Amino acid sequence: MKKLNSIYIIDDDPITVFGINKMLKTITTCRDITDFENGRLALEGLKQRIHQNLPCPEVIFLDINMPIMDGWEFLDELVSLDIKERIIINVITSSIDPIDYKRWNEFRLKCWHYLNFKNKPLYKIEATDLTRVHLAS
Amino acid sequence: MKTTKTLHHQYILKQLPTATALVGMDTVLISASDSWHAIFDTESKLAKPIHTYYSGHENITQNQLKKNLFESQEKTLRHKKLADGKEQWFNSSCSPWFDEDENQLGFIIQTKEITNLVAQEEELKRTTSHLKATAEIAKIGSWEYDLVTEELHWCEETKKIHQVEPDYKPTISEGINFYKQGYSRNRISMLFHKILENGSSYHEKLIIITNKGEERWVAAAGKAIRKNGEIIKIFGTFQDIHEQVMADKKIRESEQLLTTLIDNLPINVFVKDKDSRKILVNKAECEYLGTTPDTLLGKTDFDLYDKAVAQISRDEDLEVMRTLEPMLARETINVRKDGSSTNFLTSKIPILDLNGKSNGLIGMSMDITHIKQKEEQLHNLINVTAIQNKKLINFAHIVSHNLRSHTANFSMLLDFLIRETEEKEKQRIMKMLFHASDNLLDTLENLNEVVDISTNVNLDKKSLNLGENITKMQQNLSAFLEENQVEFENFIPDDLMVLSVPAYLESILLNLVTNAVKYRHPDRTPKVELRAIKQEKHLLFSVTDNGLGIDLERYGKKIFGMYKTFHNNKDARGLGLYIIKNQIEAMDGSISVNSEVDKGTTFNVYFNEKIE
The missing domain is CATH 3.30.450.20 (PAS domain)
Incomplete structure (x- = not known):
């Protein structure tokens, strides 16, 4: 079992949130899993964490299509935040539009954090979705 | 006696006014008149052969004299002498001299001055x-x-x-x-x-x-x-x-050919002088201006067209004559005095004089109004098609995305269900499956609604009283409006009619007013202002609220999109604005929005007043 301190799930669909939570239970013992209905709420939560000097979540599951602030807008904001840790961000979408994949790749290249791309439906969360093997170390 | 007689003759001869000479058969001069001697300048009047007298005259040889004077049929001779540097011409004629018994004694030669005659000749x-x-x-x-x-x-x-x-x-x-x-x-x-x-x-x-x-x-x-x-x-x-x-005929024929050609060209042809006065116009030009050549000649564009248009044309003329560069196939617009405008493809070619300067030009204009109109129609069609295409892609994207997200949920939940052993958890998953199924049905219903609008070609637009429809909407929403204590300000005239599909008008009013109340500002009583103005081609209907407002810089592009919500509101489906935008556009109208965060929002609906 992988030990993680904190995980964010950002998705407006309660079924997906339920599913991710359920899958996480089988692979990690993390006790701090928070879900947000949209990017705006998640960003506020993250900023508060930084303000309180709490460590950032190690993994974020991020939906693209959300009201108020969607996944891309959230990533835009995240990039501009000064975060030392490298967060593993799993972009999860039901979209099979190549444009979404292109945008993801653009973010991947310019983003300090690790970005994964996962299409719905999800059946299982792999260990590689939660950690990054540091080949160099 | 004989001598006396001879002397007597001689004496008479001497005095004869006509120059006369008697010559013997041996052609030796016997006697001659003084006037004869004067012509031949003889000093001695001795008997000498006649040719010696003629020797002072030009071109006369003894043979010639003999031949012409005595032997030829005419028996005449022309001769001349130089006297004081002037030519004197003479004519000598010879006739035989007989005695009483018809015995020839010799010849009578008469010489006349014929200088004048020769000159005349x-x-x-x-x-x-x-x-x-x-x-x-x-x-x-x-x-x-x-x-x-x-x-x-x-x-x-x-x-x-x-x-x-x-x-x-x-x-x-x-x-x-x-x-x-x-x-x-x-x-x-x-x-x-x-x-x-x-x-x-x-x-x-x-x-x-x-x-x-x-x-x-x-x-x-x-x-x-x-x-x-x-x-x-x-x-x-x-x-x-x-x-x-x-040659004249040929020139006339060429002229006729040229005139026929110019006259019957299906383009307007004109020749202008250096002051841009027309000095030649063809039939097409006359027909275009609805007059005869006589009335057009000498006129300038200022006499025929709108002033601004005439000035442009005059500037072109001057430029062509100044630079000697022809202006070729330029698209121009002519506005006649009656205000009707025509699109032309105009060429202007300078006419050069012998010094290489231009004192006029030939102009040719082809009416391309109908081509222009077709072009515009085509352009509009392309625009419409492009918009529809974009809509279709957008719709296809929405359909695939929304349906996919639900099916993905089904798939995931079923996967859980198969592997789940715990009964309580199974129940939970089942409940979720039902929820997912309901969501899918909702989505399909929404999509159906949108498809209905987009495919409803035969729109039955009616003239509706806007005020009455607003009252109806207020009655339908009465519970909701009362609960939110909504304050209405209705500036719409009682008798204002609007052209719309009745169901669409209802939907538009309902959605806009509901939105205005839904996104109310928590610190203020919601206030909704309704206005309507008749414009040239549209009726502008606006709904203004004092609610939260929307950050248009951020969401402006998405506000009318499907499943887009911008406020943390539980009721928001992200469908209302998308649907009414489709309804308004289906009626050839448009919708726009003005907003300021924390101040309020105004939606402007332009109902198309044109009846097709």
Whole structure:
């Protein structure tokens, strides 16, 4: 079992949130899993964490299509935040539009954090979705 | 007696006023008059052979003298001498001298000064040759008809024009028959008859058929010559003008061809002088301006077109004449005085004078109004198609995304269900499956609604009273409006009618008012203002609230998109604005939004007032 301190799930669909939570239970013992209905709420939560000097979540599951602030807008904001840790961000979408994949790749290249791309439906969360093997170390 | 008699003769001879000499059969001078001696400058009056007297004159040899004077038939001789540097011409004639018994005693020679005659002859010769040359060069022949002898005389040139032999002798009827049968012959017959009758001159261009059968144009002229009031002769000229007539004809034909061509070109052609006055216009140009060439000539564009348009045209003219560079196929717009405008493809080409300067131009304008209209229609069609295409792609994207997200949930939940052993958890998953199923049905219903609008081609637009529909909407929403204590300000005139599909108007009013209340500001009583203004082609209906407002810089592009919500509101489906935008556009209208965060929002709906 992988030990993680904190995980964010950002998705407006309660079924997906339920599913991710359920899958996480089988692979990690993390006790701090928070879900947000949209990017705006998640960003506020993250900023508060930084303000309180709490460590950032190690993994974020991020939906693209959300009201108020969607996944891309959230990533835009995240990039501009000064975060030392490298967060593993799993972009999860039901979209099979190549444009979404292109945008993801653009973010991947310019983003300090690790970005994964996962299409719905999800059946299982792999260990590689939660950690990054540091080949160099 | 005999001597006396001789002396007597001699004495008479001496005094004869006509220069006369008596010569014996041996051609020795016997006696001569003083006047004869004066001509030959003889000092001694001795009997000498006659030729010695002539030796002082030019070109006379003994043989010549003998031959001309005594042996030739004429028995005359012309001779000359130089006196004081001037030529004096003489004519000597010889006749035999007989006695009473008809025995020839010798010769009588008479000599006359003929200087004047010779000069006249010279002059005549020169004039004749001059005339002949002139006739040859100008191809002007002459003829003469003698009424007394009824003889017709043609000069050499006249014969040449008729292509007859130099020795041809014409009669009047032959002369007339040379004219081509028909008009030419009839005309000359009549003219000749008239000149004979009353002496009226003529000058006419007619056709003859020459001796060799060639048709040629001639200028025939006749003039009566009278003597004591009686017409005795007709004198006339005869000129070959075939080449000129043919050249003239050719020029006229070319001109005719050019005129026909210019006139019937389906484009407007005009020639302007340096002041941009029209000096030539074709039929198309006249028809375009609805007038005749006479009224157009001398006019400028300022007389014919709108002032601004005329100024542009004048500037073009000046530029073309200044630079000598033709203006080719430029798209121009002409606005006539009555305000109607036409699109043209115009070319202007400078006309150069001999000094290489331009004092005018040729203009050609092709009416491309209908092409322009087609182009515009095509452009509009492309725009419509592009918009529809975009909508379709957007819709396809929405459909695939929304349906996919639900099916993905089904898939995931079913996967959980299969592997789940715990009964309580199974129940939970089942509940979720039902939820997912409901969501899918909702989504399909929403999509159906949108498809309905987009595919409803036969829209039945009706003229509806806007005020009445607003009242109806307020009644339908009464519970919701009361609960939120909504304050209405209705500025809409009672009798204002709007053209819309009834169900769409209802939907538009419902959605806009509901939105205005839903996104109310937590610190303020919701206030909704309704306004409507008739515009040229539209009726503008606006709904203004004092609610949260929307950050348009951020969401402006998405506000009318499907499943887009921008506020943390539980009721938000992200469908209302998308649907009414589709409804409004289906009725050829449009919707726009103005907003300021924390101040409020105004939605402007433009109902299309055009009835198709």
